[in-house]
Amino acid sequence: HTLLDLRGSIPSFIDVSKGNCPDNKALDLITIEPGAFYVMDKAHVDFHRLNNIDDGKGFFVVRFKKNIAFTRIASKNFQPNKGVMLDQVGRLSGCVGRKKYPNKIRKVVFHDNERNKTFTFMTNNLFKKHGF
Numbered sequence: 001h002t003l004l005d006l007r008g009s010i011p012s013f014i015d016v017s018k019g020n021c022p023d024n025k026a027l028d029l030i031t032i033e034p035g036a037f038y039v040m041d042k043a044h045v046d047f048h049r050l051n052n053i054d055d056g057k058g059f060f061v062v063r064f065k066k067n068i069a070f071t072r073i074a075s076k077n078f079q080p081n082k083g084v085m086l087d088q089v090g091r092l093s094g095c096v097g098r099k100k101y102p103n104k105i106r107k108v109v110f111h112d113n114e115r116n117k118t119f120t121f122m123t124n125n126l127f128k129k130h131g132f
Helices: 023-029 047-055 095-100
Strands: 037-040 059-063 070-077 084-092 105-112 117-123
Touching (some): 023 047, 047 059, 047 095, 070 105
Antiparallel strands (some): 070 084, 105 117
């Protein structure tokens, strides 16, 4: 588990664990820095830990799992084949998600034309300049 500070070439945190240690538990060992972005794969979808990042005034970007219950509040559509296909703000609507992460969340659908693959991300960075 490595935390990179992009302002320098030396990692600011490294934890070597056994292979059976879930990746998301490494978030408990990291001090959240206000304004920092924590980019993780969907294995890190743990709403309690994501809420801790939010409480620490940090930002997360994580892949959106298909089984996450999400209710849209506002959305913007974009042109197909231009990268971002959909940008929504809403709330988690499943019982567990809503309880562990009660704040608004942003869902972004992105299409990679080179690979012809679509990715869905969620973040707590709501980009107020976009009207969310």
